[in-house]
Amino acid sequence: MIEKIWFENHPTKYLLWPLLWPLSKLFGSVSQKRRKQYQSGERVSYRAPVPVVVVGNITAGGNGKTPVVIWLVEELQKLGFKPGVVSRGYGAKAPNYPLLVEENTSTKHCGDEPKLIFKRTGVPVAVSPVRSDAVKALLPFGVDIIITDDGLQHYALQRDVEIVVVDGNRRFGNKSLIPLGPLRETTDRLDEVDIIITNGGTAHKGEASMKLIPGDAINLNTKQQFATAQLKRLVAMAGIGHPPRFFATLEQLQANLVETQGFADHKDFEPSELEALAQKGENLIMTEKDAVKCADYAKDNWWYLPVTAQFEVQDKQRILNKIIEVKEKYGSPSA
Template sequence: MIEKIWFENHPLKYLLWPLLWPLSKVFGLISRSRRQSYQRGEKAAYRAPVPVIVVGNITAGGNGKTPVVIWLVEKLQAMGFNPGVVSRGYGAKAPSYPLLVADDTSTSHCGDEPKLIYKRTQAPVAVDPIRANAVQALLPLEVDIIITDDGLQHYALERDIELVVVDGKRRFGNEQLIPLGPLREGVERLAEVDFIITNGGEAQTNEAAMMLQPSLAVNLKTGKQMPVSQLRNLVAMAGIGHPPRFFHTLEQLGADLVYSQGFADHQDFQPPQLAELAGRGTHLIMTEKDAVKCSEYAADNWWYLPVSASFSDQDESRILERIKQTKEHYGSPSA
């Protein structure tokens, strides 16, 4: 219902407005005060010895940040850099911090997104609620660029480049701050960032249009790949910020969907729960982010659909050139 109030102008907003409006104002006051304290130097912020790139958003929920992080890592690796990724590990609890993600790291310790980034890129990934500590854990691994998965509002870590990812269809909803609306910061914050990346929909002036390109479906047990359209009687599930986006992608690929089930972002699944869901059809298909949590107990008929971010040559060149220039500045004697 909150999502409907935020993004669909549901009539219930008139009932809840008197309750949520004051809370929204308090949230905004605290948020602005906190940021200003860092800007004035009243709170200390950590400056890394290498460039820091933040991939974040100004709205609550997922907008497609993780595919952008993966795209950046892969592009920088191809350019000869050694990027590392830091994350707070949302929804997870590690035995100790900072945590360096490895092949055998449980998603319950590192979180689904850090594990996905590590599996896709093999780049060093460190998790810590205090991102400065995660950065320092990566430095001995000779990383030369840091990318933070989320963290636009984590002002305790200084940054060189800010990329904000926007849901191109839902945009900013009613443009109100949490809890009255979906905003973590006001839309005026966008005037200060380096790049605005629009995921789907229609990019506006000075925004970089991003498309999520799906590939073949991958079997969780065997790694076998095949087109989604060849999997009959599909049951789809998605524990991401906006599950309908995933279901719409499947429909565009000609999927034979018999049932779809959305879950909360970062949902912690139980094997019996998914086995019951899979029984509604012949095959179960999920996002790659969900798959990293389910691979150990997956059945033979469970699949996931990888997606990859893509940009126009012009936008790709703009983003990567800016990063390259920033890196060169760090390498200069005056840096």
């Protein structure tokens, strides 16, 4: 219901306004004060010896940050950089922090997004609620640039490039702060960032346009690949920030959908609930982010749909040029 208030102007907002409006004002006041404390030096922030690039957003929920992080890592590798990735590991609880993600690291410990980034890119990935600790854990690996998956509002870590990802269809909803609206910070914050990436929809002036391009469906167990339209009687599930986006992608691929089920973002699934859901059709299909959580108990009729971020040539070059410019000015890691 809350997302309907945020993005669909649901009339329930009038009933909840007296409660949500003062809480929204309080949230804005606290977050603004906290940011000013870091800017003034009243609160201590950490500056890494290598450039830090934040890929974040100003709204709650999924906007497509993780595909951007993966794309960015892969492009920087092509240019000869040695990137590392840090993340808070939202929804997970590690035995100790900072946690270095490895092949056998449980998503219960590191979170789904860090595990996905590690599996897709192979670069060092560290998780910690204190992102500076995660950065320090990566430095011995010889990384020469840090990408943070989310963390725009984590001002305890200084950054050199700020990239904000915007849902091109939902944009900023009612443009109110949490909990009255989806905003973590006001839209004025966008005037200060280096790059705004619009995921889907129509990019506004000055924004970089991005599309998420789906590949073939991949079987979780056999790794076989088939065009999604070839799979019969698909049950689709998604535990991401905005599940309808995934279902719409499947429809565009002419998938034979018989059931769709959205879950909360970062949900820790029970095998039994997914097995019961799969029985409503012949095949179960999910996002790649969900697949990293289900790999240990997946059935032979479970599939995932990988997606890859794609940019126009001029937007791609603009993003990379900004990072290269910062890296050249930064000097060597020992500077």
